Amino acid sequence: MIHLAGALEGIRVLDLTRVLAGPYCSMILGDLGADVIKVEAPGGSDDTRKWGPPFQEGVSAYYACANRNKKSLTINLKAEKGTNIIRQLVSESDVILHNFKTGTMERLGLGYDQLKKVNEGIVYCSITGFGETGPYKHLPGYDFIIQAMSGLMSITGNEESGPQKTGVAITDILTGLYACIGVQAALLERSHSGYGQQLDLSLYDAAVSSLVNIGSNYLMSGDIPGRLGNHHANIVPYQTFRTKDGDMVIAVGNDIQFASLCQVIQKPELAADIRFRTNPDRVSHRQELIPLLQEGFLEKPTDYWKEKCQGANIPFGPIYTLDDLFLDPQLKEREMFLKAEHPKAGPIKMIGSPLKLSRSKVKLKRHPPEPGEHTDEILKSLGYKKKEIEELRKMSVI
Numbered sequence: 001m002i003h004l005a006g007a008l009e010g011i012r013v014l015d016l017t018r019v020l021a022g023p024y025c026s027m028i029l030g031d032l033g034a035d036v037i038k039v040e041a042p043g044g045s046d047d048t049r050k051w052g053p054p055f056q057e058g059v060s061a062y063y064a065c066a067n068r069n070k071k072s073l074t075i076n077l078k079a080e081k082g083t084n085i086i087r088q089l090v091s092e093s094d095v096i097l098h099n100f101k102t103g104t105m106e107r108l109g110l111g112y113d114q115l116k117k118v119n120e121g122i123v124y125c126s127i128t129g130f131g132e133t134g135p136y137k138h139l140p141g142y143d144f145i146i147q148a149m150s151g152l153m154s155i156t157g158n159e160e161s162g163p164q165k166t167g168v169a170i171t172d173i174l175t176g177l178y179a180c181i182g183v184q185a186a187l188l189e190r191s192h193s194g195y196g197q198q199l200d201l202s203l204y205d206a207a208v209s210s211l212v213n214i215g216s217n218y219l220m221s222g223d224i225p226g227r228l229g230n231h232h233a234n235i236v237p238y239q240t241f242r243t244k245d246g247d248m249v250i251a252v253g254n255d256i257q258f259a260s261l262c263q264v265i266q267k268p269e270l271a272a273d274i275r276f277r278t279n280p281d282r283v284s285h286r287q288e289l290i291p292l293l294q295e296g297f298l299e300k301p302t303d304y305w306k307e308k309c310q311g312a313n314i315p316f317g318p319i320y321t322l323d324d325l326f327l328d329p330q331l332k333e334r335e336m337f338l339k340a341e342h343p344k345a346g347p348i349k350m351i352g353s354p355l356k357l358s359r360s361k362v363k364l365k366r367h368p369p370e371p372g373e374h375t376d377e378i379l380k381s382l383g384y385k386k387k388e389i390e391e392l393r394k395m396s397v398i
Contacts, residue, residue, distance in 0.1 A: 006033015007360040011187065014039060014089055015070065016098040018046035020143070020169055021203065022127045023066040024176030026097055029183065030069030031353045031362045037089065037378060038070040041077070042396060044371030059345035064368045068340065068350060072369035073378050074398055077108055081397045086110060088382050090118050094196075095183055099127040102137045112198040122196040123186040125179055131202035141203045143169035150207035155214055158229030175206040236282035237261070240319070241294055245301040250293075251315040255279060260312045264305075265296035340367040372398070 011034040015026040018040070030036040040046055051062040075082040087110075090096060096115065098105055105111045105126070112124040126132060129141010147153050147165045157164030182199045190196055208215070214225055214233055225233060230249075232238035237258070238251050252258050255278055259271040270276055270292060275285040282289055297305060302318060309316035320328070326337065336352045353362045375398050379389050392398045 005360070006363065007357060008032040008034040008184075009360070011035065011095065012089075012093040013037065013095040013097065014086070014093050016096065016100070017127060018099065019048055020066055020172035021175040021179070021201075022097050022099045023048075024173060025125075025127070025179040025183070026070065027066050027068060028176070028180045028353070028355075029095070030365075031355065033360065033363075034095075036070040037374075038067065038072050038369065039086070040072065040074050040371055042074045042372065042398060044074065049371070056342075056345040056348055059342060059348065059368070064345075064348055064350060067368035068364060069366050070369055071366070071374035071378065072372055073375050074372035076397050077110075079395070079397045081392065081395070083109055085379070085382070085397075087115070087118050089378075090115050090122055092382075093119070093122065094187065095123045095125065097125045097127065097179070097183075101140065102126075102128055102132050116196065120195055121190055123183055123190065123199065124196065125183055125186075125199040125201060127175060127179055127201045127203075129202060130204045132200045136204070143172045143203065146171045146203040146207045150204060151211060151215075152207055155211075155225050155227055157227045159227055161227070161229070163227070170210075171203045171207040174210055175201055175203045178206050178209075231286070234283065235279060236286050236289065237293055239290070241297045243297050243300065243302045243305055247319050248297075248302050248305055249317040249319060250309065251317070253315065257314055258282070261293075261309070261314050264308045264312050264314065265293065267292065267296055338364050340364055342367045343373075344370060 008029060011029070013026055013029050013034050013036045015022065015036055016039045017023055017026065023038075023046070026036050026038070038046075046063060046067075048063040048066070049060050052060045054061045075085055077083055077086070098110075106114070112122075115122055115124060128137070129146065130136035130139055144165055147170070148163070150171065152171070153163040153165055156166065179199065179201045182201065186197050186199060217223070217233060218225060230240040235251075235253065238253070240247055240249050250261065252261055258276070258279075259268075262268050262271040270289070274281070276282050276289055306316055306318060318324070325331070331337065334352075334356075336354070338350045338352045340348055340350060342348050348367070350364075352364075355362050376386075376389055379392075379398070380386075384392075389398070
């Protein structure tokens with residue numbers, strides 16, 4: 001059996017992004033074996049390096065979450081010698097990512113039309129708040145703003161809480177994932193055509209795409225959805241319930257599971273009730289059904305319901321805090337927690353990759369790099385001599 005070091009082994013990615021969406025994309029590509037070069041200004045210009053606490057020996061936990069498996073090159077893009085280095089790297093690269101405001105790369109002489117003259121096979125991916133076209137194209141894009149404008153906050157929370165954002169920067173993550181999909185699709189297409197292309201990713205587009213069934217509900221009915229909190233718009237019962245000693249989630253996806261749930265809580269008559277027989281009936285009579293179920297769940301502790309529900313094949317989930325999560329044996333078995341030796345922070349812990357490939361396995365090859373950690377190495381690979389590198393450093397080009 002042939003063993004590959006990584007599915008994207010041999011692919012070089014220039015990553016000019018910072019914060020989360022772009023670095024998350026490039027980290028996935030790096031996890032899959034690509035040679036990722038993270039480009040920052042001298043001293044480091046990724047804002048997340050200073051986002052915290054927590055820090056471990058000066059290394060930000062936020063920065064560490066999206067920057068493993070990369071090399072670090074620092075370049076002053078405002079200097080002509082700096083942009084010349086980028087062009088040299090583009091000539092030997094497959095992908096370039098950036099999340100500068102619309103028009104910035106063109107002003108630097110690094111736009112797609114300019115760089116494809118250097119390498120017609122380059123896959124050029126921009127990640128912006130609102131995209132490279134349209135009336136909002138010059139506006140800065142931040143996850144919180146995008147969650148507000150996309151409708152996500154209008155459907156998150158409940159009537160008492162008001163609009164709520166998610167607990168993580170979900171539109172950044174979604175955009176990073178879409179960018180990763182698009183980059184790989186463009187590389188696959190290039191293998192047939194021989195040409196690269198430009199990808200235009202926006203947080204706003206990605207967030208709107210995530211409305212899925214809620215967006216479809218509105219487009220079909222014209223009804224503006226309210227905030228359902230931990231309830232589901234189209235399925236009942238599919239929500240949190242209080243138990244004698246805590247909280248849990250029950251996710252009943254069909255009528256057979258509902259009948260089983262009624263047996264478990266010793267209320268079989270509910271499954272026969274004309275108001276609750278089918279899921280559409282239960283959605284229509286949500287207000288009558290939920291109090292009846294809640295009454296039953298309060299009689300026993302969470303562990304009791306876990307055993308009963310799982311024994312009856314009823315989807316059940318305890319609501320973990322992160323200390324619970326990191327003790328879960330399932331995640332340990334799936335290698336979802338990693339340790340890396342960092343030259344400044346010492347041993348650091350990270351969340352692993354969910355990508356499980358049978359041959360070209362995902363590996364932790366590099367710690368999240370310090371600013372410019374690999375500058376000399378990368379420049380030497382381009383043919384720069386030690387004296388030339390020293391001169392570039394004196395000129396603040398690197």
